Amino acid sequence: MQTNLADFIRDTPEGIEADSILRACVHCGFCTATCPTYQLLGDELDGPRGRIYLIKQVLEGAPVTGATQLHLDRCLTCRNCETTCPSGVRYGRLADIGRAVVEARVPRTLPDRIRRYVLKEGLSRKALFVPALRVGQVLRPLLSKALQDKVPPLRPGGAGRMPSRQHARKMLVLEGCVQPGMAPNVNAAAARVLDAVGVQLLVAPQAGCCGALRFHLNDQDGGRAQMRRNIDAWWPYLDNVEAIVMTASGCGATVRDYGHLLAHDPAYAEKAARIAALTRDLSEVLAPFAAELAALKKAGDDAGEVVAYHPPCTLQHGQQVRGHAEGLLRALGVDVRLCGESHLCCGSAGTYSMLQPELAHRLRERKLAQLAETGAARVVSANIGCISHLQSGTDTPVEHWIELVDRIVGGAPRRRTDP
Structure with missing residues (x-):
């Protein structure tokens, strides 16, 4: 893709990086086939190729509008397109650069600014978030359905014991x-x-x-x-x-x-x-310890359970890490199943489910339906955002896969997650 970046960004580190990324794109369109928002909305501008064109226009000095901001906001940054792209386009990094420019040029509404401020200040500070969450959990029965969807019920048992042994x-x-x-x-x-x-x-x-x-x-x-x-x-x-x-x-x-x-x-x-x-x-x-952990396996119901594994986008696309959790669980005797379209996002995507709730809920329902088709009695994942987002839409227990491993090898009590 040919570029002609504007003076304001051309010779900056961000501009040099963006130019390299844009030039790698051959606009083949393979990315649209695996973009969750393009599949839902069918709009070229709500797919990676269309968003790349929008960012290119912004960086070349074209006027920036609220429509540009909306299409970039709708992106989950799941980076599935990076896995699919035959040219190795680093779309996620380009999106960060483009969003920063758009954010500086398109004023957000006051309610949107307040919402984003509360999210970044409240969620990123454990000292603020944990007490606020506990209050919300106590008052959860009194909250609206929309708020209940965001406040998970208090899990029985808490964190359990921490080991005290010293190791080299x-x-x-x-x-x-x-x-x-x-x-x-x-x-x-x-x-x-x-x-x-x-x-x-x-x-x-x-x-x-x-x-x-x-x-x-x-x-x-x-x-x-x-x-x-x-x-x-x-x-x-x-x-x-x-x-x-x-x-x-x-x-x-x-x-x-x-x-x-x-x-x-x-x-x-x-x-x-x-x-x-x-x-x-x-x-x-933990993958290298699979055999050692299998030797520690306790007798119990969990080892023979049918479990659906949801690989988070940040693991399979962001980090390009695949197969380790499933392999470890199978080594422990768990019947692990991946659902159809396991490569697609569940709709959580950090704060996306709170900023784009309609799209997030549609993606969640689609994902939950596919997980249910596996026949699994439990869903496990590897990211707190995915776990809480999926759990808020189903009665099927959803937890981190390490909690299941912990019960199998350590005898921790079997837990049924309440909706």
Whole structure:
């Protein structure tokens, strides 16, 4: 694709990167076949190829309108198009660049600004989010159906015990911002399973939100500030740990990109690249221990259960990690099934389900119908956003796959997730 970028961006790092991405696109259209919003809306401008043209026009100095912003807002940034693209177009990065320019030029309505401010300030701060969530859970029966859809019921049992044994092998884990409130058992379950195979999981107290939430709400400076804070929090541990483990694939996709997102920061570029290189999804970390975990398997109902696995977009497309969680569960005797169109987004996509609820709900219903066709009694996934989004639309239990592994190898009580 030929380009002629405008002076305001041509020689900037973002402009140079965008120009390279645009020139890689041969507008073949393969991406439209796997774009969830194009499948729903049938509009070329609500598919990757159309959005690439819109961004190209913006970067070449064409007038920016609310329509341009709407089509970019409707994008899930699921990055399925990147997996499909034969030319290796890095659409997700181009979308970030284009959205930042559009955000600066198209004023949002006051209600939209307030909504986005509340989301980025409230969700990315664990100290604010967890107490607010607990109040919402107590008052949940009094809330409207729309609000109940956003507030998951309080899970019985909490996080369970944390292991106390010391091991020579150590890894860091990102505690995160939303997951500790919505699913506190996930990191505890990961710690217990790793403890069982001789790995100690550490938490850096000063680390928090990975930065994805702010960054993708177009507060890119705020997102990078959170990235630097995490790097500072993890840095003292790096000589003693083998990896930084991500139990939420959305966080993993972002932390693995720290080296790129901070490449032009002279104080943090090298540190960010080292952090990104150390980052691993939990499924990658546990895959080599499959045989060892199978030997620890307890007798119980979970091992023979039929389970549907929903691979999050941030894992299969963002990180290009596939097969590890399913393989581990199968090694433990679980009948794991993938639904039809397992490559497509469920509609969660970070804050997308709150900013684009109609499209998000349509995608969720489509995904839940396909998951139900597997005949599974339980759904497991690898990202807190997908888990909570899917659970709000079904009575079928939805949980993180590590919680199932934890019960199979550690004897944790079987849990039935309430709707």
